[in-house]
Amino acid sequence: MLIAFFADIHANRQAFEACLAQARERGAERYVLLGDYVGYGADPIWTTETVMALVADGAQAVRGNHDQAVETPSGSMNLEAEVALEWTRGVLGVAERHFLTTLPMTQRDGDRLYVHADASDPAKWIYVQSTVEASRSLMATDAQVTFCGHIHQPALYSLSATAKMTAFTPVTDVAIPLLPGRRWLAVLGAVGQPRDGNPAAAYALLDTDRRELTYCRAAYDVDTAADRIRKAGLPVWLAERLFRGM
Numbered sequence: 001m002l003i004a005f006f007a008d009i010h011a012n013r014q015a016f017e018a019c020l021a022q023a024r025e026r027g028a029e030r031y032v033l034l035g036d037y038v039g040y041g042a043d044p045i046w047t048t049e050t051v052m053a054l055v056a057d058g059a060q061a062v063r064g065n066h067d068q069a070v071e072t073p074s075g076s077m078n079l080e081a082e083v084a085l086e087w088t089r090g091v092l093g094v095a096e097r098h099f100l101t102t103l104p105m106t107q108r109d110g111d112r113l114y115v116h117a118d119a120s121d122p123a124k125w126i127y128v129q130s131t132v133e134a135s136r137s138l139m140a141t142d143a144q145v146t147f148c149g150h151i152h153q154p155a156l157y158s159l160s161a162t163a164k165m166t167a168f169t170p171v172t173d174v175a176i177p178l179l180p181g182r183r184w185l186a187v188l189g190a191v192g193q194p195r196d197g198n199p200a201a202a203y204a205l206l207d208t209d210r211r212e213l214t215y216c217r218a219a220y221d222v223d224t225a226a227d228r229i230r231k232a233g234l235p236v237w238l239a240e241r242l243f244r245g246m
Contacts, residue, residue, distance in 0.1 A: 002028050004031050007033075007116070007148070007149025008191060009033075010038065010040040010066070011192065033062070035116030036064030060109060060114060062103055069085050106122055134157035138157070139159075144183050145184045152189060153195055154196065156186055156187070171215070176215075189202025189217075202217055229242075
């Protein structure tokens with residue numbers, strides 16, 4: 001089975017459409033959504049309704065910090081993020097808000113765990129940016145493979161039977177065998193707001209039969225996504241950063 005993973009969509013319709021289309025072309029049969037469907041971008045209604053439809057059709061989804069902040073402001077986000085969330089609260093309907101804020105923090109599927117941020121304490125929204133955080137996240141679960149997002153940069157960590165951690169940055173479209181002798185933490189890049197210097201939308205595909213994970217990128221219409229942010233009256237910086245992938 002081929003499973004497509006999406007994280008940090010951030011109301012970027014053009015990016016999410018491109019990723020969904022490419023994943024379907026490559027044969028994706030199931031979908032997993034790792035949180036932060038809203039915030040920053042100009043299409044929170046379309047994005048949330050699309051996620052709702054995918055979940056109704058069998059997809060698994062977890063809650064991100066921006067999704068939670070729709071009803072419970074965190075007070076820890078930067079000014080641009082707060083402005084975008086305040087605008088998002090004003091455009092989302094009751095059904096969309098309820099869906100976002102009642103999503104589970106984690107989901108389990110066999111030997112796989114899905115979470116937006118750090119698995120050791122999902123509600124604290126800790127960034128997994130080093131082997132220290134990755135080790136803590138892996139040690140908090142017995143899942144062989146944990147999938148998360150939150151940092152907007154693709155990365156892959158593994159833990160050996162002797163507790164040795166390894167980390168590397170995956171190469172786009174190169175299948176990585178998830179060897180059974182190790183435990184893995186796959187950090188997805190962002191669909192809607194990449195921050196690794198590459199503006200193309202990021203997602204991943206897992207071949208469960210081959211036990212291979214492939215990190216993917218999909219080019220999309222950045223001009224339209226940025227223009228919609230400007231026309232919505234959101235901070236211009238949120239539009240400009242899309243072109244740089246930062």
